[in-house]
Amino acid sequence: xxxxxxxxxxxxxxxxxxxxxxxxxxxxxxxxxxxxxxxxxxxxxxxxxxxxxxxxxxxxxxxxxxxxxxxxxxxxxxxxxxxxxxxxxxxxxxxxxxxxxxxxxxxxxxxxxxxxxxxxxxxxxxxxxxxxxxxxxxxxxxxxxxxxxxxxxxxxxxxxxxxxxxxxxxxxxxxxxxxxxxxxxxxxxxxxxxxxxxxxxxxxxxxxxxxxxxxxxxxxxxxxxxxxxxxxxxxxxxxxxxxxxxxxxxxxxxxxxxxxxxxxxxxxxxxxxxxxxxx
Amino acid sequence: xxxxxxxxxxxxxxxxxxxxxxxxxxxxxxxxxxxxxxxxxxxxxxxxxxxxxxxxxxxxxxxxxxxxxxxxxxxxxxxxxxxxxxxxxxxxxxxxxxxxxxxxxxxxxxxxxxxxxxxxxxxxxxxxxxxxxxxxxxxxxxxxxxxxxxxxxxxxxxxxxxxxxxxxxxxxxxxxxxxxxxxxxxxxxxxxxxxxxxxxxxxxxxxxxxxxxxxxxxxxxxxxxxxxxxxxxxxxxxxxxxxxxxxxxxxxxxxxxxxxxxxxxxxxxxxxxxxxxxxxxxxxxxxxxxxxxxxxxxxxxxxxxxxxxxxxxxxxxxxxxxxxxxxxxxxxxxxxxxxxxxxxxxxxxxxxxxxxxxxxxxxxxxxxxxxxxxxxxxxxxxxxxxxxxxxxxxxxxxxxxxxxxxxxxxxxxxxxxxxxxxxxxxxxxxxxxxxxxxxxxxxxxxxxxxxxxxxxxxxxxxx
Numbered sequence: 001x002x003x004x005x006x007x008x009x010x011x012x013x014x015x016x017x018x019x020x021x022x023x024x025x026x027x028x029x030x031x032x033x034x035x036x037x038x039x040x041x042x043x044x045x046x047x048x049x050x051x052x053x054x055x056x057x058x059x060x061x062x063x064x065x066x067x068x069x070x071x072x073x074x075x076x077x078x079x080x081x082x083x084x085x086x087x088x089x090x091x092x093x094x095x096x097x098x099x100x101x102x103x104x105x106x107x108x109x110x111x112x113x114x115x116x117x118x119x120x121x122x123x124x125x126x127x128x129x130x131x132x133x134x135x136x137x138x139x140x141x142x143x144x145x146x147x148x149x150x151x152x153x154x155x156x157x158x159x160x161x162x163x164x165x166x167x168x169x170x171x172x173x174x175x176x177x178x179x180x181x182x183x184x185x186x187x188x189x190x191x192x193x194x195x196x197x198x199x200x201x202x203x204x205x206x207x208x209x210x211x212x213x214x215x216x217x218x219x220x221x222x223x224x225x226x227x228x229x230x231x232x233x234x235x236x237x238x239x240x241x242x243x244x245x246x247x248x249x250x251x252x253x254x255x256x257x258x259x260x261x262x263x264x265x266x267x268x269x270x271x272x273x274x275x276x277x278x279x
Numbered sequence: 280x281x282x283x284x285x286x287x288x289x290x291x292x293x294x295x296x297x298x299x300x301x302x303x304x305x306x307x308x309x310x311x312x313x314x315x316x317x318x319x320x321x322x323x324x325x326x327x328x329x330x331x332x333x334x335x336x337x338x339x340x341x342x343x344x345x346x347x348x349x350x351x352x353x354x355x356x357x358x359x360x361x362x363x364x365x366x367x368x369x370x371x372x373x374x375x376x377x378x379x380x381x382x383x384x385x386x387x388x389x390x391x392x393x394x395x396x397x398x399x400x401x402x403x404x405x406x407x408x409x410x411x412x413x414x415x416x417x418x419x420x421x422x423x424x425x426x427x428x429x430x431x432x433x434x435x436x437x438x439x440x441x442x443x444x445x446x447x448x449x450x451x452x453x454x455x456x457x458x459x460x461x462x463x464x465x466x467x468x469x470x471x472x473x474x475x476x477x478x479x480x481x482x483x484x485x486x487x488x489x490x491x492x493x494x495x496x497x498x499x500x501x502x503x504x505x506x507x508x509x510x511x512x513x514x515x516x517x518x519x520x521x522x523x524x525x526x527x528x529x530x531x532x533x534x535x536x537x538x539x540x541x542x543x544x545x546x547x548x549x550x551x552x553x554x555x556x557x558x559x560x561x562x563x564x565x566x567x568x569x570x571x572x573x574x575x576x577x578x579x580x581x582x583x584x585x586x587x588x589x590x591x592x593x594x595x596x597x598x599x600x601x602x603x604x605x606x607x608x609x610x611x612x613x614x615x616x617x618x619x620x621x622x623x624x625x626x627x628x629x630x631x632x633x634x635x636x637x638x639x640x641x642x643x644x645x646x647x648x649x650x651x652x653x654x655x656x657x658x659x660x661x662x663x664x665x666x667x668x669x670x671x672x673x674x675x676x677x678x679x680x681x682x683x684x685x686x687x688x689x690x691x692x693x694x695x696x697x698x699x700x701x702x703x704x705x706x707x708x709x710x711x712x713x714x715x716x717x718x719x720x721x722x723x724x725x726x727x728x729x730x731x732x733x734x735x736x737x738x739x740x741x742x
Binding site for chain 1: 294352355356357358359371373374375376379380382384385389392393396397398399401402
């Protein structure tokens with residue numbers, strides 16, 4: 001497309017556009033930015049009230065476990081949905097201005113990362129109030145959060161790549177998100193008893209039975225979102241009992257999320273040349 | 280011939296349309312048979328080849344739906360062609376709508392920052408230009424207000440200013456020429472001419488031919504996705520302007536006889552006629568640049584008997600008194616609203632009340648030079664004022680008035696005298712100065728000063 005859009009200039013647009021959208025999201029409303037907390041907060045209170053009697057005892061620090069799970073899920077859900085909606089929200093811009101289209105989903109990723117970070121700051125305050133001691137291993141969180149963003153953007157771009165051509169996709173994605181919510185250990189415990197790599201190797205070495213229950217359980221255990229949630233929780237809440245992710249594990253997770261991101265980005269870029277005529 | 284900054288070769292583009300939307304699964308399932316049968320293919324562009332040289336301005340004209348905007352989008356890289364190739368060198372900037380991406384809740388500076396970034400400008404360039412744009416657009420103290428609070432005129436002005444602040448080698452402009460009120464339109468034209476003078480290239484899509492002719496070097500006419508014809512509009516060259524009804528002639532048809540106009544650039548004009556200081560001139564409906572040209576011709580001609588058609592409130596009458604010889608007689612003819620002269624609604628503002636008629640004519644204390652005539656100019660025998668040395672025609676702008684006034688004034692003009700017309704190439708639909716002059720068929724060439732709405736003629740001695 002435009003030759004004068006260097007990587008640096010593209011990054012500047014992503015930061016400016018993403019920040020402007022974040023600022024404008026709640027401008028004019030009475031509660032302003034507080035609205036971004038109200039949704040997850042209500043969901044948190046409802047789920048905590050309903051599920052705590054059944055699961056709360058089995059999971060130490062269940063409120064923090066649930067809160068972290070919810071805000072990370074919200075990040076994934078909002079980012080992927082916004083990657084689709086941004087193509088309609090910025091339709092005028094797409095039809096009239098020549099710029100690399102991939103900047104739009106990337107700016108969406110930046111907006112929702114900012115929202116996530118503000119929520120995470122509140123989670124961190126809660127954790128301190130409930131006696132959680134920050135460790136040096138918290139540094140690993142940056143890698144986990146980067147992977148979380150890469151994965152969400154990869155899926156978001158992949159979904160949005162065909163959402164202009166097929167208008168069913170935004171609706172289907174809404175349904176898929178509802179299913180995925182229950183296939184991710186947000187409010188119930190993760191099943192991994194040992195290191196993920198060991199579990200995976202053991203599964204691949206022949207002790208896996210191809211029953212519906214096994215496939216179902218395996219998906220919940222090893223889908224990227226579960227792994228990201230599992231790692232974030234053990235770094236912040238259960239470093240003493242579950243240990244922090246190993247170097248190999250972090251590399252494996254980063255490669256996996258990067259593959260999702262690159263695949264989504266390539267698909268999006270290839271399809272983006274048709275967006276204007278498909279509107 | 281320099282290497283083109285932008286060129287395309289054999290561009291083809293088709294769109295597939297279905298009268299029934301097939302984007303939803305329900306439509307595909309329930310109406311698949313209808314969809315399959317009714318899908319039509321529209322060939323928007325059929326082998327367009329075009330090259331834009333450095334510093335050249337090309338106009339694209341043609342009826343709606345002929346593929347002008349599609350071609351511009353392909354050149355800009357927004358749409359991709361089915362066949363052919365596009366070659367771009369240097370920085371390209373395209374504008375398909377003023378103010379695209381402006382958010383209603385953001386203020387002018389915030390909107391311009393994002394707008395500039397999206398058009399490839401660096402942050403430092405945007406910050407440097409923002410103040411200039413706010414000043415150019417005349418936003419004044421409103422620059423901190425949200426965009427939604429701006430008036431339509433302010434939005435136009437800011438959109439135009441933001442669109443043209445982008446520093447590029449080539450501009451693609453889709454029906455974005457002069458906007459806003461007449462004063463800002465003149466500002467826009469000045470800016471566009473400065474861009475052109477600085478060596479920028481541009482392709483402009485427009486429907487209004489005179490506007491394109493005003494600034495473009497060449498006009499390409501498209502019809503049904505193909506290039507129909509091309510016209511050169513170079514400075515000093517004779518422009519063959521097709522009659523409005525004859526604009527889109529099919530190949531094989533012959534155009535009717537057309538009037539000859541010579542476009543003169545402002546620098547060439549001043550080289551010929553000199554440069555004078557008219558900063559004290561007063562302005563009513565005539566912009567400063569146009570007044571400058573009219574009064575320069577007056578100073579050059581040094582007339583003794585001057586005719587003005589279209590007195591209105593007397594701004595130009597006063598200017599004529601100030602910059603004419605001390606012994607000059609100025610005959611000014613104009614209508615007043617109680618004369619009952621049939622006038623169209625759109626021109627009624629030119630007929631002041633009797634109290635307002637020529638009110639400013641004594642602005643320089645020289646109204647003693649003026650003979651006021653309240654009449655419909657077409658009913659007044661100008662022969663009574665002959666021989667005239669200089670005639671300025673800025674009265675009613677409908678076809679009949681301009682044609683009759685021009686012919687009568689020409690008849691009363693002495694050899695070597697000068698007639699000046701205002702509102703030549705005006706974008707107002709009821710203004711028919713150009714059309715009337717085409718029909719008048721004067722033996723002399725009519726000169727049109729580029730970037731203004733002034734045209735003039737020097738009457739030659741009889742053969």
